[in-house]
């Protein structure tokens with residue numbers, strides 16, 4: 111749905127020139143939620159602004175639904191913009207208009223008016239759960255409610271794509287949840303493709319199918335979240351999975367030590383106890399834990415195994431669908 | 447006299463302010479040459495002392511337009527024209543206060559420039575615009591007193607004729623106080639309206 115191809119964007123100022131995007135390529139499937147993460151200054155907002163057609167890249171292509179948007183102008187540019195709903199970074203609501211009035215703005219731009227517009231605004235207020243706040247002004251709403259109005263506004267003209275830049279950055283964890291629920295509903299009920307820029311891994315954990323890690327204007331990692339967490343070396347795994355740094359003192363007392371990543375219901379519940387029974391080994395969890403990525407439970411454990419058939423047990427766990435990585439040479443390998 | 451001049455100044459001052467704002471280098475429609483020209487006109491217009499403006503306009507506008515150059519009606523012309531650049535700059539700075547993120551959000555909805563000007567720039571700064579018109583009206587009270595020189599009538603006329611020319615202190619001070627009260631009343635009314643239409647949370651001290 112969204113294809114970004116080798117995007118380059120530099121900013122020049124008196125202080126010199128900054129290459130904010132240095133050949134960024136990205137692919138977001140229709141109907142999926144893709145997170146863009148990375149350290150401050152990595153170019154996340156610049157990427158989002160390019161796709162939102164607020165910034166013109168120096169080179170490269172941006173295709174939404176197959177149409178290249180980079181070269182558009184005038185009324186065709188405005189028409190393309192209606193295909194892309196944007197929740198900008200920061201407060202972006204009209205403060206002199208009610209929630210309903212804000213949501214109506216894109217419909218006014220599209221020439222939708224009268225009862226049709228009112229009906230659509232009503233539907234959107236319902237979607238974001240703010241029907242009772244229709245007549246409230248932004249200053250009478252909480253941060254999370256304002257952000258939900260901004261999402262509703264971005265969705266008003268029925269865009270194919272929704273871009274959200276740090277939609278939860280100013281919110282506490284609970285309020286963040288309400289905004290993420292709305293983004294998730296937008297995908298589920300309206301079928302929009304969502305690109306969400308965030309520095310908060312909780313956002314990726316909760317709603318993203320895919321993730322792209324940006325660093326210094328380059329994509330250093332891109333793929334399905336569930337695939338990336340299985341790769342012990344990925345940054346996504348490092349930040350999303352439970353930490354392993356507990357219990358290192360115990361490592362030396364085991365014949366084998368391995369890190370095991372388990373994805374999905376069946377695996378997480380039963381695999382380790384069953385391996386223990388089957389091979390008659392003593393299996394201890396040294397570190398790690400359980401988490402949830404979207405609806406999927408995911409676990410990463412550091413396990414210590416004692417027993418003759420320790421290797422066979424690890425093999426079996428691996429064949430049963432878990433990702434197993436042995437910690438080389440027990441304690442020395444970890445301590446180094 | 448003041449009300450007609452204020453209406454006229456509003457009619458032209460707001461578009462001038464909008465043009466100044468949108469034609470700026472980082473505006474909605476950067477037009478450097480127009481921006482420069484309007485800027486020069488606005489600043490030049492404001493820097494001409496009002497008394498000079500009266501005399502200047504007598505010859506080139508007032509007489510051809512109204513076939514008279516003295517009296518209350520004639521005074522409206524320099525008052526209105528003098529106030530346009532003044533209000534224009536006030537409007538420009540009011541529009542500058544509208545958050546760039548808010549404007550960008552509207553741009554991403556595919557809104558035309560005209561709609562952005564109307565719904566976003568003017569809509570969001572409405573309270574500030576009312577205040578700006580108020581400040582202009584109050585300033586016009588002062589200017590209108592000067593217009594007394596050309597027989598503009600009104601309080602300024604009175605103050606000059608009786609106070610300055612006939613040394614009648616009582617009338618002069620009375621008119622000064624009345625002018626002051628009028629200015630305060632106008633300011634109060636405009637502030638009131640501005641607050642009334644403002645939907646932002648008020649900081650109450």
Ligand SMILES: Nc1ncnc2c1ncn2[C@@H]1O[C@H](COP(=O)(O)OP(=O)(O)OP(=O)(O)O)[C@@H](O)[C@H]1O
Pocket residue numbers: 121122123128129130148149150151152153154155156157309
């Ligand atoms: N308009 C601009 N003019 C000059 N430099 C800019 C501009 N916008 C961004 N940059 C520079 O480009 C780089 C990337 O900025 P960007 O805002 O995309 O980062 P980011 O990943 O969104 O960071 P954050 O997480 O802090 O929002 C930074 O070095 C920034 O200074």
Ligand SMILES: [Mg+2]
Pocket residue numbers: 154155156199
């Ligand atoms: Mg950013």
